Amino acid sequence: MGGDAIxxxxxxxxxxLLGMMLMTDGLKAAxxxxxxxxxxxxxxTRWRGLASGVFVTAVVQSSxxxxxxxIGFVNAxxxxxxxxxxxxxxxxVGTTMTGWLVALIGLKIKVEAMALPMIxxxxxxxLSGADTxxxxxxxxxxxxxxxxxxxxxxxxxxxxxALGFDLTTxxxxxxxxxxxxxxxxxxxxxxxxxxxxALAIVLTLAESGLLPLQEAAAAVIxxxVGTTVxxxxxxxxxxxxxxxxxxxxxxxxxxxxxxxxxxLPALIAFVDLLREGFxxxxxxxxxxxxxxxxxxxxxxxxxxxxxxxxxxxxxxxFRTREEEIAQPRYLDRNVASVPSLATSALxxxxxxxxxxxxxxxxxxxxxxxxxxxxxxxxxxxxxxxRTIADFVTRVSRGSMSAVTAQTLANLLxxxxxxxxxGELAPEIATGHAAVVALGDTPLHASVVTMxxxxxxxxxxxxxxxxxxxxLGPEQxxxxxxxxxDLKEAILTASACGEIGIETMESLTRTFSTxxxxxxxxxxxxxxxxxxxxxx
Numbered sequence: 001m002g003g004d005a006i007x008x009x010x011x012x013x014x015x016x017l018l019g020m021m022l023m024t025d026g027l028k029a030a031x032x033x034x035x036x037x038x039x040x041x042x043x044x045t046r047w048r049g050l051a052s053g054v055f056v057t058a059v060v061q062s063s064x065x066x067x068x069x070x071i072g073f074v075n076a077x078x079x080x081x082x083x084x085x086x087x088x089x090x091x092x093v094g095t096t097m098t099g100w101l102v103a104l105i106g107l108k109i110k111v112e113a114m115a116l117p118m119i120x121x122x123x124x125x126x127l128s129g130a131d132t133x134x135x136x137x138x139x140x141x142x143x144x145x146x147x148x149x150x151x152x153x154x155x156x157x158x159x160x161x162a163l164g165f166d167l168t169t170x171x172x173x174x175x176x177x178x179x180x181x182x183x184x185x186x187x188x189x190x191x192x193x194x195x196x197x198a199l200a201i202v203l204t205l206a207e208s209g210l211l212p213l214q215e216a217a218a219a220v221i222x223x224x225v226g227t228t229v230x231x232x233x234x235x236x237x238x239x240x241x242x243x244x245x246x247x248x249x250x251x252x253x254x255x256x257x258x259x260x261x262x263x264l265p266a267l268i269a270f271v272d273l274l275r276e277g278f279x280x281x282x283x284x285x286x287x288x289x290x291x292x293x294x295x296x297x298x299x300x301x302x303x304x305x306x307x308x309x310x311x312x313x314x315x316x317x318f319r320t321r322e323e324e325i326a327q328p329r330y331l332d333r334n335v336a337s338v339p340s341l342a343t344s345a346l347x348x349x350x351x352x353x354x355x356x357x358x359x360x361x362x363x364x365x366x367x368x369x370x371x372x373x374x375x376x377x378x379x380x381x382x383x384x385x386r387t388i389a390d391f392v393t394r395v396s397r398g399s400m401s402a403v404t405a406q407t408l409a410n411l412l413x414x415x416x417x418x419x420x421x422g423e424l425a426p427e428i429a430t431g432h433a434a435v436v437a438l439g440d441t442p443l444h445a446s447v448v449t450m451x452x453x454x455x456x457x458x459x460x461x462x463x464x465x466x467x468x469x470x471l472g473p474e475q476x477x478x479x480x481x482x483x484x485d486l487k488e489a490i491l492t493a494s495a496c497g498e499i500g501i502e503t504m505e506s507l508t509r510t511f512s513t514x515x516x517x518x519x520x521x522x523x524x525x526x527x528x529x530x531x532x533x534x535x
Contacts (some may be wrong), residue, residue, distance in 0.1 A: 012153030016197050020146025021099075026140025027059060030133050046086050046307070052147040053090020055373045060343070063091040063227075069243055073240045080407035081241065082311040085248050088304055091298045092252055096194040099220075099289035102203050106151040107285050115152065118145030126134055154204045181215040182261065185222025199292070206284035213284055217268055217291050218261070224292070225257040240318040248316055256299030267295060269499040325356070326383035329389045343407045345360065347528070349388060350414050354524060355464025356381055357418040361517050362458050367432040368451040368510070380423040388415060410527045417524035421517050428517070431510025443493050447507065450486045453479060454514050459478045461521040471518075471524040483515050 057066045070087040073079040079087075118141050125138025188198035202219045205211040211219070228250040235246040261268060271291045280286050303310070329352060330345040360378025365371075392412060400408070435451075438444035457479060460469055471479075487508060494504035 006157070008153050008157035012150045012155075012157055013197055014199055015146055015150030015203070017150075017154060017192065017194055019143045019145070019150055020194065020196055021143070023140050023143030023147060024388075026136045026138070026143055029136035030140060033043040036186055039447065039526065044311075046304075049083050050090040050093075051086040053092075054094040056099040057088075057094025062344065063095040063434055066091040066094070067231075067249065071242050071245050074245075074267070081244060081315060082240075082308065083304075085307055085311055087251055088245055088248055088284040089300050089307075090452065091286065092249070093300060093308040095195070096289070096293040096296055099199050099292045101147075102151060102200050103207075103283065103285035103289040104281075106148050106200070107155065107204065107207050115145045115148040115317050118142065119149070120145075125460075134215070137438065139521040151200055151204065154201060155208065160206075172403050177215055178218045178261075178264065181211075182218040182225075185219035185224075186226040187222075188219075188303070189223045189226025193230050195223045195227040195230075198226065203288055206288055213287060214264065214268060216284065216288055217264060218290055220292050221257050221264075224260075224296070225253050226308065228253050229315055230394030240323065243318040244314040248310065251310065252299055252303060255302055256295060259298060259302060260295035263298075266292060267298075270294065323380075323383070325377050325388070326380035328384065328387050328391070333394070336391055336394040337398065339395055339398055339404045343404055343411065346391065346411050347389070349384075349391075349410060350418070350528065351463045353381070353384055353388065354418045354521075354528065355462055357421040358458050358462040358521055359464070359520075361428060361514075362455065362462070364425050364428040365451050365455045365458070365514070367429050368435050369448055369455065369498055376506070378422050378425055381419070385415070385419055414524045414528050417520045417527075420520045421524075424513050424517050424520075427513040429512055431506050434506035434510070437503055438499070441498075443498070446486055446489055447511075450482055450511060451514070457518055458521060461518070463525065468525070469531065470529050471522045476522065479518060480515075483511065486511060 053070075056069075057063050066070055067088055070079065070084040070091075074084045087228065097422060122138045122140070122142025122145060125141065128134040128137045128138070171362045185198055185202060188201060192198060202211065202216050202223065206213065208218040217458060231246040231249045235242045268287075268291065271287055271294055274294070275282070275287060275290055280290070328349055330348045332345075335341050335345045356377045358375050360381070363376035363378075392408065395408065435444065435447055438447065457471065457475065459465065460467065462468060490499075490504055490507050490511075493499045494501065499507075
């Protein structure tokens with residue numbers, strides 16, 4: 001291959017990648033918000049999730065963007081991980097649209113007639129309003145033009161070097177040739193970090209007559225599998241859901257690639273029948289684009305019966321400490337079917353739940369008393385709370401005695417008291433700066449003494465530690481009197497100008513919250529302690 005051909009090839013790849021980037025960025029900016037709403041609202045069933053993934057990826061030309069959006073919805077609680085899988089699988093089918101763009105338009109257009117005007121018009125739109133939808137559409141249009149310009153250079157590089165770049169000598173060796181081209185497609189995608197660019201090269205080679213159809217199809221399979229390398233690199237250090245999504249993407253592409261490789265001759269024959277049935281142009285590039293779509297649809301069919309098991313498998317992988325803590329220890333479906341056992345299991349789970357909630361408050365009191373670094377597992381409360389609520393819903397569907405029903409109602413009240421403790425805990429930490437600002441003053445000593453008093457009470461009210469006990473009447477009365485004395489001292493200091501209004505408001509809000517937390521934990525203890533003793 002001569003130096004000019006190499007330059008054309010390198011420039012063609014660069015322009016193709018630049019065009020893809022501009023086109024994707026422009027389309028996402030122009031249509032992204034609306035398409036995100038489509039993803040969020042159209043994923044209730046497998047079919048809807050699959051269709052959403054296909055449609056949105058075909059529009060924005062970026063399976064990565066769709067996958068990232070799906071992960072974001074899972075993290076926000078808008079989608080379950082199982083629902084997101086079908087968006088990801090649909091994105092794999094939708095990304096085959098790039099092959100159709102190359103085969104039906106990119107290899108057919110005249111650069112001077114279409115690509116160059118598209119670049120000119122697109123940039124004119126962008127310059128007329130870069131931050132508007134018009135500008136975003138202009139960027140996308142210019143990207144299309146640059147992409148087609150890159151394809152034109154790729155065609156020139158191969159047509160001009162046909163005599164010195166005869167890949168047919170590498171074919172005709174049976175399985176060895178097919179494997180070699182499969183690895184070549186995978187390597188191209190890995191090196192360029194773009195399956196679309198690798199696909200454009202393969203389609204151009206096939207259309208130029210330099211690459212036989214079967215070997216070109218193997219290279220397409222390799223390029224499809226090669227996208228998994230990009231996904232694996234992208235999720236290093238990412239969230240657990242991102243790593244699960246990447247794993248699903250990898251498993252889908254590898255399974256699909258293996259199936260397509262094993263069925264390669266049959267798939268090529270089937271593609272020929274489809275092309276004739278749909279009256280498509282007889283062209284190697286069109287056949288390859290159709291082949292790319294067909295074997296990705298085959299992958300969806302293969303994953304259909306496996307997706308539930310795959311979702312369950314991945315949910316148990318890449319867990320954070322928070323997710324591990326949020327897993328229930330005592331609740332399961334079998335226990336839920338026997339109400340008397342269910343209430344006992346629920347009580348034990350609420351001991352854990354209450355320990356996490358009260359512990360979260362205890363860790364934040366440490367900021368007020370200067371005892372930093374206390375452990376805090378309260379971040380797992382929302383997830384565990386949802387699991388407990390689902391368990392109670394299952395239990396309540398069965399018949400139960402009046403005593404069991406009353407016990408269940410009391411335990412639900414306990415859960416709500418502890419949930420309130422967890423919700424209020426962050427408010428306590430906001431008073432840290434105000435306490436520090438007091439310096440070495442009598443008021444500072446009073447504030448710390450009050451925080452330490454609450455600290456001791458919460459240790460007693462923590463159901464997951466010993467000795468766990470409700471507050472006695474004298475303890476409750478003393479704590480209330482101490483709170484009223486501190487509140488009066490804070491207001492007096494503010495009235496005398498010893499502290500500012502902001503400090504006064506911060507301190508009163510913090511200790512009012514702390515007072516309410518102690519009250520909620522005390523109410524929970526009064527209900528939970530008798531149940532614990534009887535259990």
